[in-house]
Amino acid sequence: MSGPNGRKPILELRNLTIKYYTLTGIVHAVRDVSLVIREKESVCLVGESGSGKSTIGLAVAHALPPNARVSGQILFRGEDVTKLKGDALSKYVGKKVSIIFQDPAATFNPLFTIGEQMSDVIRHHRGVKDKEEVKRIAIDLLKKVGLPDPERVLKSYPHELSGGMLQRASIAVALSPNPELLIADEPTTMLDVTLQAQILDLLTKLKEELGLSMLFITHNLGVAAEVCDRIAVLYAGKLLEEGSAEDVLLDPLHPYTKKLLECVPRAHAKVQKLRHIPGTLPDPRNPPPGCPFQPRCDEARDECSKMPPLTEVRSGHRVACVKYLGEGGE
Amino acid sequence: MSSPSELRIMFRMIRRNPVSMLGLIIVVAFVVVGLVAPYVLTRPDEAWGIAYNVKDRFLPPSLQHPFGTDEYGRDMFNRVLLGTRFSLMIAVGVVGLALLIGIPVGLVAGYVGGKVGTALMRITDMFLAFPPLLLAIALAATLGRGLTNTIVALAISWWPWYARLIFVQVNSIKNLPYVDAARVMGLRSVTIMFKHILPNALTPITVQAALDMGSAILEAAGLSFLGVGVPPPTPEWGLLVSMGWQSINRAWWISFFPGLAIVITVLGFNLLADAVREAMDPRLRKALIMKGV
Amino acid sequence: MLEVRNLKKYFPIRSGILGRVVGWVKAVDGVDINIEENTVAALVGESGSGKTTTARCVLKLHEPTSGKILFMGEDITKLKGKHLRRYRRNVQAVFQNPFLSLNPRMKVEDIVAEPLKTHTSMSKKEIAETVKELLTKVGLPKDVLRRYPYDLSGGQAQRVAIARAIALKPKLVVLDEPTSALDVSVQAQILNLLADLKEEMKLSYLLITHDLSVVRYISDYVYVMYLGKIVEAAPTEELFTNPQHPYAQALLSAVPEPDPRLRKLKKRIILPGEPPSAVNVPPGCRLHPRCPYAEERCRREEPELVDIGNGHLVRCWRVSS
Numbered sequence: 001m002s003g004p005n006g007r008k009p010i011l012e013l014r015n016l017t018i019k020y021y022t023l024t025g026i027v028h029a030v031r032d033v034s035l036v037i038r039e040k041e042s043v044c045l046v047g048e049s050g051s052g053k054s055t056i057g058l059a060v061a062h063a064l065p066p067n068a069r070v071s072g073q074i075l076f077r078g079e080d081v082t083k084l085k086g087d088a089l090s091k092y093v094g095k096k097v098s099i100i101f102q103d104p105a106a107t108f109n110p111l112f113t114i115g116e117q118m119s120d121v122i123r124h125h126r127g128v129k130d131k132e133e134v135k136r137i138a139i140d141l142l143k144k145v146g147l148p149d150p151e152r153v154l155k156s157y158p159h160e161l162s163g164g165m166l167q168r169a170s171i172a173v174a175l176s177p178n179p180e181l182l183i184a185d186e187p188t189t190m191l192d193v194t195l196q197a198q199i200l201d202l203l204t205k206l207k208e209e210l211g212l213s214m215l216f217i218t219h220n221l222g223v224a225a226e227v228c229d230r231i232a233v234l235y236a237g238k239l240l241e242e243g244s245a246e247d248v249l250l251d252p253l254h255p256y257t258k259k260l261l262e263c264v265p266r267a268h269a270k271v272q273k274l275r276h277i278p279g280t281l282p283d284p285r286n287p288p289p290g291c292p293f294q295p296r297c298d299e300a301r302d303e304c305s306k307m308p309p310l311t312e313v314r315s316g317h318r319v320a321c322v323k324y325l326g327e328g329g330e
Numbered sequence: 331m332s333s334p335s336e337l338r339i340m341f342r343m344i345r346r347n348p349v350s351m352l353g354l355i356i357v358v359a360f361v362v363v364g365l366v367a368p369y370v371l372t373r374p375d376e377a378w379g380i381a382y383n384v385k386d387r388f389l390p391p392s393l394q395h396p397f398g399t400d401e402y403g404r405d406m407f408n409r410v411l412l413g414t415r416f417s418l419m420i421a422v423g424v425v426g427l428a429l430l431i432g433i434p435v436g437l438v439a440g441y442v443g444g445k446v447g448t449a450l451m452r453i454t455d456m457f458l459a460f461p462p463l464l465l466a467i468a469l470a471a472t473l474g475r476g477l478t479n480t481i482v483a484l485a486i487s488w489w490p491w492y493a494r495l496i497f498v499q500v501n502s503i504k505n506l507p508y509v510d511a512a513r514v515m516g517l518r519s520v521t522i523m524f525k526h527i528l529p530n531a532l533t534p535i536t537v538q539a540a541l542d543m544g545s546a547i548l549e550a551a552g553l554s555f556l557g558v559g560v561p562p563p564t565p566e567w568g569l570l571v572s573m574g575w576q577s578i579n580r581a582w583w584i585s586f587f588p589g590l591a592i593v594i595t596v597l598g599f600n601l602l603a604d605a606v607r608e609a610m611d612p613r614l615r616k617a618l619i620m621k622g623v
Numbered sequence: 624m625l626e627v628r629n630l631k632k633y634f635p636i637r638s639g640i641l642g643r644v645v646g647w648v649k650a651v652d653g654v655d656i657n658i659e660e661n662t663v664a665a666l667v668g669e670s671g672s673g674k675t676t677t678a679r680c681v682l683k684l685h686e687p688t689s690g691k692i693l694f695m696g697e698d699i700t701k702l703k704g705k706h707l708r709r710y711r712r713n714v715q716a717v718f719q720n721p722f723l724s725l726n727p728r729m730k731v732e733d734i735v736a737e738p739l740k741t742h743t744s745m746s747k748k749e750i751a752e753t754v755k756e757l758l759t760k761v762g763l764p765k766d767v768l769r770r771y772p773y774d775l776s777g778g779q780a781q782r783v784a785i786a787r788a789i790a791l792k793p794k795l796v797v798l799d800e801p802t803s804a805l806d807v808s809v810q811a812q813i814l815n816l817l818a819d820l821k822e823e824m825k826l827s828y829l830l831i832t833h834d835l836s837v838v839r840y841i842s843d844y845v846y847v848m849y850l851g852k853i854v855e856a857a858p859t860e861e862l863f864t865n866p867q868h869p870y871a872q873a874l875l876s877a878v879p880e881p882d883p884r885l886r887k888l889k890k891r892i893i894l895p896g897e898p899p900s901a902v903n904v905p906p907g908c909r910l911h912p913r914c915p916y917a918e919e920r921c922r923r924e925e926p927e928l929v930d931i932g933n934g935h936l937v938r939c940w941r942v943s944s
Contacts, residue, residue, distance in 0.1 A: 023342050048806040164897050192669035193833060194894055197877035201893060219807055222879030225886060246883050263811035265836040267878040268885045270860065274840060276811035280776045507724035511787070514682050515738050516711030529728045 007038040010213050011060065011181055015072035018055050022067065025285040029055040031237040032072070034310070037181070042207055042214035044224035044245070047234035050284050053217045056234075057183045060215060061099040062092070076181070095125045098174035102186040104166035107173060108158040114169050115154030118176055125177035141172040144209075146202055164195040171202070175210070183215045188223065200226050221264060225249055230316075233257050236282050236292035239310065243317030253319040256293045291321070299323065343605065350605030356598025364418030367411050377408035379563025388581045398583035400574060409565040410587050416566045417595065420481055420550045421543035427485035429539055432492030437531070439493070440500025441523050451497060457490040463549060470553050475561040480550055488546070492535060499531035537606055544599025551592050567592050624827060625681070625714075625795055627656040630690035632676050636902065648901045650676040652851035653690075655928075658795065658827050665830040665838040665859075667874070668848035671898050677848075678797050678831045682716055683707075694795075712742050715788040719800035721780035725772040731758075731783050732768040738790045757786040761816060778809035782816070789820060797829045802837060814840060835878050839863055844934070847871045850909045851901055853928065857935040867937040869914050870894070908940065916941050 018030040030052040037043045045053035058064050060074055062081065073080045081092055101107055108117060118138045119131075128134050135154070142150035145168040158166060167187060174182060184203065188196040204227055207214055216227055224231050224245065231248040233241040233256065241254040252258045262275040279296040282288055288295065290305035297304070303322040310318040311325060344350045368374075375381035383403030391398045397406035439450035457465070469483035503509065504527060512522045551568025553559030560566040562573065567588040574584025632651040635644045651673040658664045666674040679685045681692060683699065692699050694710060702710055715738075718724035725734055735754045739745055745753065755765060761782040772780050781801065788796050801817065802810040818841050820826060830842055838845055838859065845862045847855040847870065855868040866872045873892040880886045894913045899905060907925055911917040920940050928936045929943040937943065 048808060162897055193835070194669060194873055194877045195897065196879070197893055198895075200879070220879060221807075221881040225881045225883060226879045249881050249883055260807060261881060263808060264881065265811070265814065265834075265840040266880070266882075266885075267835040267839055267863065267875060268880045268889060269882070270863075271840055274811045274815060276815055277808040278812070280778060280809070281806065507718040507720065508726045510682075510684055511716065511718065511724050511784075512726075513684060514711065514714075514716045515741060515787075516708055517737075517741060526726055530726070
């Protein structure tokens with residue numbers, strides 16, 4: 001079904017549950033998450049460690065480690081990618097969906113030049129055979145991500161580039177197959193703040209220019225505000241709130257979102273006293289039943305021991321909290 | 331960095347894999363037998379090589395003599411059994427002595443660094459440049475035969491590996507924040523070396539050393555086989571193999587069973603070593619220990 | 624109380640078999656800092672700015688190449704023996720990652736007791752009592768005494784590190800990115816704890832961080848560093864409401880802001896490129912290759928730190944002329 005501005009959904013997560021089987025127990029990384037990303041939309045998964053945000057990103061990119069078990073559906077343009085095999089799978093992985101990682105060095109093989117790695121992707125996923133054409137496309141992409149002297153970058157090895165340049169290069173690689181969806185897993189966390197601003201700016205520009213959809217993963221609400229149209233707040237594997245960036249940041253509905261915004265120190269406003277959230281994050285091996293935030297929530301009630309469904313309280317703004325049960329539709 | 335919880339995880343991984351379980355069983359069996367052997371011998375005099383039984387020479391394996399008898403009529407089962415004790419002594423002795431020499435060298439070289447450190451490591455490198463077994467043979471030949479001499483010769487050819495291992499560990503640990511914290515607290519260098527750095531540097535080494543015992547046994551057997559290790563009548567496995575060599579055609583069992591003992595024991599250590607190495611592989615561990623993403 | 628005067632720390636670059644020195648990394652190139660009692664001074668900068676190296680010099684983890692560091696009037700670079708011990712009692716540190724700054728093989732009770740054992744002649748019983756008090760002070764339950772650091776959460780481990788740092792009632796605590804490795808919901812807990820302890824124990828902090836929002840919350844005075852030099856220094860609110868140096872302005876504008884209304888007000892200044900390495904420091908003003916306002920003078924002459932009133936210092940030709 002089309003969203004508020006008539007855009008078709010490109011990615012849909014339906015009751016997505018992901019578990020890791022480890023020697024110390026089963027880690028419930030993602031629990032029953034349902035979410036829609038539309039064309040040309042950037043959605044931010046915001047959460048702290050253990051929220052499951054990175055796991056979801058990896059799942060969509062089909063990059064989960066072998067001890068992960070996925071149930072539920074990940075629909076890319078209607079097709080369930082968790083069930084893809086063989087030829088169909090290779091047409092999806094690394095082609096329709098691309099991923100950028102926190103550590104750009106993780107994207108690259110230190111033994112090959114940037115040029116060699118990019119041409120691999122371009123040849124394989126775009127089927128371009130002509131060497132000159134491949135080079136032209138690569139240089140074009142490197143220019144697009146703002147790298148001066150693309151010819152030199154093509155000939156360089158990953159260790160010869162600085163952190164910022166390498167991250168730009170990894171964005172170029174991610175764009176090589178002409179993907180429809182770009183997943184960015186904390187791409188600026190390791191960068192200095194001025195570099196971060198450059199990269200976020202770049203991603204916003206690329207999103208506009210290329211009409212990409214983005215699934216952006218971060219723990220920083222400020223970063224989410226800079227880059228994303230919509231924000232989904234995750235906590236201990238569950239989706240607690242979801243809506244447009246403005247709605248979630250200016251009018252947070254879930255107690256966790258509210259508290260999170262209150263406990264972040266600000267550089268652009270004077271904060272007298274920072275509120276903090278008492279307690280610690282739950283153990284992902286032993287998640288408590290019901291709402292995962294209940295033990296730390298000061299508005300908790302008895303009903304919270306049963307996880308409430310996501311209710312659409314305002315147009316496009318959903319929240320999973322007993323406070324709002326019975327207020328909205330869907 | 332190892333911690334007690336990681337040891338627990340290692341055990342779990344070993345339990346899961348039948349092959350590594352086998353290694354663990356063999357190693358444990360080896361240690362137990364080595365400890366109790368002198369006290370459970372049925373024919374102790376023959377085992378120690380004091381008694382001879384000329385009328386029972388070259389008897390093939392039977393119920394009375396499960397491993398047969400040798401050219402002096404001595405029961406091979408008892409001899410191999412007692413040989414376990416000697417192998418254990420050698421294993422512990424060699425590795426222990428090598429650690430005793432190598433750890434201080436590596437520790438000081440790593441912590442002090444600079445010219446002293448470089449000098450110490452160059453000496454270590456010189457030792458490492460020799461093919462280890464050749465060095466051991468040369469040393470053993472110079473020192474003469476004997477259990478202690480064998481242990482010393484092997485330890486001298488071995489300590490550089492541990493010195494190098496500790497050196498690397500210490501080099502990376504000394505830059506960690508908790509060492510900085512110790513310096514900021516005003517602790518003396520010696521205190522920092524022994525209280526903070528050494529315990530953390532040792533963990534990967536101790537596991538490695540325990541598993542090296544298998545190789546020590548093999549090398550000692552080699553030395554004895556060549557005649558520069560443990561002298562007769564001590565029933566060291568390598569020596570037993572070499573003594574049975576001349577009669578290999580008429581009495582295969584004299585060399586066979588001690589040789590089998592060597593193979594099984596060393597195999598056990600190697601299987602266990604593989605399992606431990608796998609368990610310590612950070613990538614595998616990460617995937618298995620994930621505390622949530 | 625603590626005065627840093629013209630601190631310089633250069634690291635040699637060696638090459639060849641004989642290790643000849645072929646160049647210098649000018650990590651800290653003339654820094655002046657003043658920290659008074661019961662105040663929080665922040666050193667802000669990105670990687671390569673020299674803030675961490677400066678802190679390490681204050682902690683005597685590095686020997687300065689030149690310059691003086693005075694604590695209560697005494698030059699600490701010359702301290703030995705008893706006087707050095709006194710300095711150590713008075714100046715402590717909390718590092719970024721508590722799982723790396725706490726010895727993984729020591730129990731919490733031993734970690735916190737160590738400074739007491741080293742510097743005081745307290746009996747075992749007295750030490751145990753003090754350790755319990757310290758844990759309560761940092762908000763930890765008594766059952767963490769027997770545990771090892773890896774059994775604790777990030778927040779709890781950092782509290783242990785704080786307890787260890789304040790055990791001897793120091794005058795100054797150097798905080799090196801104290802909350803960067805922690806989850807968002809825990810950062811505020813630790814920041815509040817640090818603020819409370821400062822008031823209660825009349826501590827001073829030297830806060831090293833790249834996170835401007837933390838700076839604004841707990842510091843009284845801020846020094847902004849770029850490529851080994853201080854480019855701007857001012858009381859906190861003054862710096863945040865009225866930044867003068869282009870780098871400080873760019874740094875501030877680069878901080879992502881969650882509130883959409885405030886974001887619209889933010890002036891966007893993006894510095895192109897990346898900071899050069901501290902080996903090849905540009906001539907003249909160090910920022911000139913990236914500065915949108917660079918002029919001829921900036922390329923030739925390095926500006927001095929100029930006081931523009933209110934305790935506000937700026938190193939920029941555009942401002943000082």
